[in-house]
Amino acid sequence: MVKVYIPRDTTALAMGAERLATELAVEAKNRGADIEIVRNSSRGMFWLEPLVEVETANGRVAFGPVEAKDIDSLFDADFVNGGLSHPLCQGLTEEIPYLKKQQRLTFARAGITDPVSLEDYQAHDGFKGLKKALEMSGQAIVDEVKNSGLRGRGGAAFPTGIKWQTVHDAVAPGDAAQKYIVCNADEGDSGTFADRMVMEADPFMLIEGMTIAGLAVGATQGYIYLRSEYPIAHQLLNEALAKAEAANLLGENILGSGKTFHLEVRLGAGAYICGEETSLLESLEGKRGLVRAKPPLPAIVGLFGQPTIVNNVLSLAAIPYIMAEGSKAYADYGMGRSLGTLPFQLAGNIKRGGLVELAFGLTLRELLEDFGGGTFSGRPMRAVQVGGPLGAYLPESQWDTPLDYESFAAVSAVLGHGGVVAFDDTVDMSQQARFAMEFCVVESCGKCTPCRIGSTRGVEVIDRIVNDENREDNLELLNDLCDTMIDGSLCAMGGMTPFPVKSVINHFPEDLHKPVTEDMAS
Amino acid sequence: MTAFNEQSRQQVSDIVEEMKNLPGAMLPILHAIQDAQGYIHTDAVSIIAEGMAQSRAEVHGVISFYHHFRTTPPGKHTIQVCRAEACQSMGSRQLEAHVKEKLGIGFHQTSADQQMSLEPVYCLGNCACAPSIQVNDDVVGRVTASKFDQLVDQLSTQALEVK
Ligand SMILES: Cc1cc2nc3c(=O)[nH]c(=O)nc-3n(C[C@H](O)[C@H](O)[C@H](O)COP(=O)(O)O)c2cc1C
Ligand code: SF4
Ligand code: FES
Numbered sequence: 001m002v003k004v005y006i007p008r009d010t011t012a013l014a015m016g017a018e019r020l021a022t023e024l025a026v027e028a029k030n031r032g033a034d035i036e037i038v039r040n041s042s043r044g045m046f047w048l049e050p051l052v053e054v055e056t057a058n059g060r061v062a063f064g065p066v067e068a069k070d071i072d073s074l075f076d077a078d079f080v081n082g083g084l085s086h087p088l089c090q091g092l093t094e095e096i097p098y099l100k101k102q103q104r105l106t107f108a109r110a111g112i113t114d115p116v117s118l119e120d121y122q123a124h125d126g127f128k129g130l131k132k133a134l135e136m137s138g139q140a141i142v143d144e145v146k147n148s149g150l151r152g153r154g155g156a157a158f159p160t161g162i163k164w165q166t167v168h169d170a171v172a173p174g175d176a177a178q179k180y181i182v183c184n185a186d187e188g189d190s191g192t193f194a195d196r197m198v199m200e201a202d203p204f205m206l207i208e209g210m211t212i213a214g215l216a217v218g219a220t221q222g223y224i225y226l227r228s229e230y231p232i233a234h235q236l237l238n239e240a241l242a243k244a245e246a247a248n249l250l251g252e253n254i255l256g257s258g259k260t261f262h263l264e265v266r267l268g269a270g271a272y273i274c275g276e277e278t279s280l281l282e283s284l285e286g287k288r289g290l291v292r293a294k295p296p297l298p299a300i301v302g303l304f305g306q307p308t309i310v311n312n313v314l315s316l317a318a319i320p321y322i323m324a325e326g327s328k329a330y331a332d333y334g335m336g337r338s339l340g341t342l343p344f345q346l347a348g349n350i351k352r353g354g355l356v357e358l359a360f361g362l363t364l365r366e367l368l369e370d371f372g373g374g375t376f377s378g379r380p381m382r383a384v385q386v387g388g389p390l391g392a393y394l395p396e397s398q399w400d401t402p403l404d405y406e407s408f409a410a411v412s413a414v415l416g417h418g419g420v421v422a423f424d425d426t427v428d429m430s431q432q433a434r435f436a437m438e439f440c441v442v443e444s445c446g447k448c449t450p451c452r453i454g455s456t457r458g459v460e461v462i463d464r465i466v467n468d469e470n471r472e473d474n475l476e477l478l479n480d481l482c483d484t485m486i487d488g489s490l491c492a493m494g495g496m497t498p499f500p501v502k503s504v505i506n507h508f509p510e511d512l513h514k515p516v517t518e519d520m521a522s
Numbered sequence: 523m524t525a526f527n528e529q530s531r532q533q534v535s536d537i538v539e540e541m542k543n544l545p546g547a548m549l550p551i552l553h554a555i556q557d558a559q560g561y562i563h564t565d566a567v568s569i570i571a572e573g574m575a576q577s578r579a580e581v582h583g584v585i586s587f588y589h590h591f592r593t594t595p596p597g598k599h600t601i602q603v604c605r606a607e608a609c610q611s612m613g614s615r616q617l618e619a620h621v622k623e624k625l626g627i628g629f630h631q632t633s634a635d636q637q638m639s640l641e642p643v644y645c646l647g648n649c650a651c652a653p654s655i656q657v658n659d660d661v662v663g664r665v666t667a668s669k670f671d672q673l674v675d676q677l678s679t680q681a682l683e684v685k
Contacts, residue, residue, distance in 0.1 A: 014648050014663035046650035188645060190606035196647040228553075228590050229646055231659060266546070267553055269588035272644060286548030288587040304545065346650065348611035353650030376612065385607055389644075421649065423611045435610070439644070 002080050004035045005053040005060065007111065009042035009200050010232050011193070016067060017050040023068045024052075033080050041201035043111030044355030045098055051111075053093055056082040062090040098371055103333060104357045105321050105341050106314060110201035116239045118247055121204040127249060129323030133212045134257045141216035142168050145319065147327035149339030154184055154275075154312030155387070155416045155492075157338075157405045163309060166299035167217040170307035179219035180308040181210050182284065183316055185226040185233070186268055186275035189388025191419030194343040195313035197355055199226070199233035202317070203240035207263060209316035211250060212323055213309055214261040222263040223303070225280050228270055237265050272389075272443035276491050277310040279445055290445050291491045312417070314343060333359035338404035348385075348421035349375045365399040368422060379424040383432070383508065387416025389439050390496035392503035393423075393432060414499065429508035434462045436500040444493060450485045451494025457481060458501070465512050475512070479505070526563040533558055534566045538573035548574065548584055552591055561592045597632040597639040599677050601625070602656040605642045608649035612664075617653050620667045624674060637678070 006012075006021045021037055028035045042049060048064030052074075061082040063074065070088060077083035090096055104110070113120035121127070133141050146161025172179050183206065187195040198206055210222045226234055241263060244250040252260050266284060268274050274283045278292035281303050302308020318340065322330045331339045338360035344367055346353045351373035368374070368384065375381050383393045392413040394401070401407050408415045423432075437458035444451045458481055464474045482498035489495040505512065537554045541547050551570060555562055562585055571578045585591045603618050622628055625638050632639040648654040651663030657673055 010646075010661055011648050011651055011663060014654065014661040015651055049651070187647065190645045191608045191649045192645075193647040193649060229643065266549065268590075269549060269553070270590035270643070271588050283549065284546050286546040286584070288584055348608040348649065348652060350650070389607060419649075421608045421611060427611065431615075432607070432610070435607070439606075443644070 002033075002035050003038055003055040004080070005038050005040045005055075005111075006050060007042045008039040008115075008232070009049075010196060010230070011046050012042050012049040012051070013232070015049045015065065020050050020052070020066060020068050020071075024071055027071050027075060028080075031075055033075065035080060038114055040113065041111055041115045042197065043093065043099060044107065044197060045096065045352070046354040047352045048090065051090075051093075052079075054079060054082055058082075058092060060093045062093040062096065063088045064090060098352060098354070098356070101370075102357050103341050103359050105330070105333070106198070106205075106317050106343060107201070107355060107357045108321075109205070110197060110355075113202070115201050115203060115236055116243065118204065118243050118249075121202070125324060126204055126320075127208055129320035130208050130211055130249065131255070132323050133215050134255065134259060136215075138168055138216050138218055141212060141323070144327045145216070145322060148318075148322045148330040149327075149334070149337075150315065150318055150322065150330065151338070151405070152312055153314035153318070153342070153417065154277075155414070157415075160311065160315050163299055163311070164213065164216055166297065167219070167307045167309050170300050172306050174305070176304070176306075178221060178304070178306050179217055180303045180306055181213045181217075181219045181222035182280070182303060182308055182310045183210055183222065183224040183313055184275060184277060184280060184310055185224050185230075185313050186272075186280060187227060187230075187313070187417070188272040188275045189390075189417050189419050191347040191385065191421035192345050192388060192417045193347070194345050194355060194418065196230055196233055197343075198313050198317045199230070199237055203233075203237045204244060205317050205320055206237075206313060207240060207244050207250060209319035210263060211254070211261045212319050213311070213316060215259055217307070217309060219309070220260045220262060222261060223284060224263070224265045225268060225274070225284055226265055227268045227274075234265060234267065241265070272439075273445040273491075273493055276445075276493065279491075280310065281308065288445075290447050291493075293490060314417075335359070335361040335402070335404055336406060338406070342403070342415075342418050344403065345417075345419045346372045346422075347419065349377055349381075349424045350422045351376050360404040361402050363400050363402050364394065364420070367403065367420065368399065372420075372422065375422060375424045377424045377426075379426065381422055382425040382427055383423045383429060385421045385423070385432075385500065386419070387414040388419050389436065390414070390492060390499055391416050391419075392499045393429065393507065394503070395507040398507075412499070412503070414496070428514075429504045429511035430462065430466050430514065433501045433504040433512075434459060434466075436497055437462060440493060440497040445491075448488065448490045448494060450488035451490075451497070454481055454485045454494065455497060458485075458497075462501075466514070471513070475505070526565050530559060530563070531565065531569065534569045535573070538570055542573050548581075549588075552585060552588075556591060561595050564593065594632070595636075598637050599658055600639045600641060600656075602641045602643040602646075604644070604646050604648075604652070604654045604656075606645040606649075608645070609653040612652040614653040617655075617665060617667065617670065621655075621670060624671060638674075 051064035052066045053060040077086035142164045150160040151157040274289040279289040283289040343357040440455035571581045646654045
């Protein structure tokens with residue numbers, strides 16, 4: 001019996017993995033080939049999806065991207081025995097440079113295991129961190145997280161240990177005294193998919209991380225707030241939750257320790273602003289996702305008025321490694337105040353799109369060229385948006401910026417959640433600036449005027465600039481409008497929408513001065 | 523799509539009754555109703571409001587805040603086109619124009635024969651294989667105009683086979 005791996009990750013499925021798995025099983029039967037198909041998750045080399053791997057004595061051999069029409073020739077080339085002669089053969093998976101050059105701590109298991117196999121997870125160091133944590137005091141766990149230097153991976157990069165300390169020290173008020181762990185799995189940024197990959201490739205890791213957080217601060221209830229756009233993650237998380245509960249790794253009296261932690265997945269409903277932590281809490285409480293003013297911090301007055309940790313998926317997913325291997329092992333990666341690894345996500349017009357987990361510090365250009373291999377279209381690359389829809393567009397002159405939080409801030413850009421979206425030279429940057437404002441119109445929670453009304457005015461002003469109506473005056477107006485949004489908005493939706501807009505004004509001004517063409521006037 | 527009859531009414535009441543004691547029950551209830559009935563009918567709003575001891579305006583306020591919830595019945599198939607940046611960099615604006623022309627409807631509309639609904643979406647998490655669309659429950663990557671036409675043709679032939 002030979003094991004053949006075909007992923008069931010969203011992207012692999014979007015590229016035809018389901019039909020491939022079905023037809024490959026049928027053909028194996030026809031040919032009397034003794035194979036077992038394992039539905040793993042993706043390694044994150046998305047340009048090779050669907051990536052089929054075959055287990056051999058030397059390790060797994062990869063073939064990709066495989067389409068249903070390739071099945072015959074794969075069998076003819078004896079791929080079941082690692083038929084290296086097939087044109088789609090990529091050699092040993094682990095030796096593919098894109099993967100080999102990475103430093104995978106959080107994504108160590110991605111694509112290797114069956115995501116909902118508890119046995120697989122435990123065979124690959126799963127629940128080692130939890131078992132250690134069960135023997136430690138809450139304060140000792142918080143200290144370990146502090147020493148790791150971990151900063152929140154959801155965008156704002158706030159030190160995770162300090163957030164946990166605040167919740168640890170907070171006293172839960174009232175009769176229903178309760179602390180909560182909330183995982184922010186709303187991942188709304190374009191160009192990001194690392195949270196989705198964690199949930200689809202290694203859901204037990206997130207469950208373990210959240211349980212450890214519960215032990216650290218004395219919270220017995222957790223929620224994963226998952227965006228409704230991720231149905232596969234939803235299904236896999238629920239399967240994993242049920243298995244963890246059945247194995248007493250979750251729920252009452254975990255592994256006989258006397259400690260309790262309950263966990264539930266809650267679905268969002270397609271609102272970008274619900275990724276903002278206070279809006280997320282409102283939504284979890286069953287209300288419109290309006291942003292709350294801070295203070296009080298959610299760490300003190302959070303879900304249902306109780307002390308609450310709100311952390312991104314990647315922040316919580318880093319915890320099992322930190323606990324199992326120790327804070328120092330984690331902190332040894334990275335540079336300056338950006339410690340550990342960051343899963344970068346290469347997307348858009350890029351030849352080799354996918355997930356690249358590396359210690360902070362390599363440059364954007366290295367990521368785009370060494371890993372990404374340039375544009376998908378083969379045309380020159382012109383602009384790169386980093387950090388999601390509220391992040392700046394970087395021109396080539398800024399691509400040597402090292403990928404760490406401080407270096408990006410120094411060039412008025414943000415690293416955010418590590419999403420990188422490449423554009424080739426056919427891009428019209430005036431339309432990208434316009435879209436930033438348009439997105440804010442669609443997604444603003446509506447609470448403050450600069451964001452709600454300012455974004456609508458922003459679209460209009462950009463249209464006038466593009467149409468060459470009082471161009472200079474309108475450019476000045478656009479600048480003023482951006483400043484008003486930055487200064488007068490309650491949250492980063494209104495406060496950062498000007499980032500992409502200003503980056504276009506500063507670095508791609510020629511596109512705002514183009515003569516009008518027909519299709520722009522829409 | 524069938525009308526909102528006694529049976530639908532009962533279904534909504536049952537869902538509200540079963541879930542209303544969950545902490546923060548509103549979103550789970552709305553999801554359950556939309557999953558079961560395809561949309562949230564005005565008459566369902568009154569039942570939810572009563573069950574949750576909220577005003578109809580409050581319930582409506584929640585429904586209208588979220589893009590996912592709809593108050594009109596969807597077509598037989600729902601197509602969502604990603605409009606976010608990674609997809610734009612791979613030509614989603616042109617794809618969007620093509621989709622609208624092919625289906626003969628705009629965003630948030632349903633075709634006159636009730637076959638197709640078209641919705642915008644901002645990122646499906648498939649940004650490395652853009653442009654992306656979702657057809658009913660399935661995400662599809664690297665969508666071109668001709669790949670889209672094929673998908674739509676498949677959907678229509680399947681509909682014929684069922685009959
Ligand atoms: C408009 C807006 C959208 C956001 N979206 C997300 C998101 O999708 N996921 C996320 O983890 N954080 C998001 N954040 C950041 C959260 O508010 C919060 O900082 C984060 O969840 C804290 O977790 P961390 O400390 O682990 O990063 C968003 C913030 C803003 C202002
Ligand atoms: S800036 Fe925009 S999204 Fe943020 S609170 Fe104000 S209106 Fe809401
Ligand atoms: S931007 Fe379209 S799938 Fe992410």
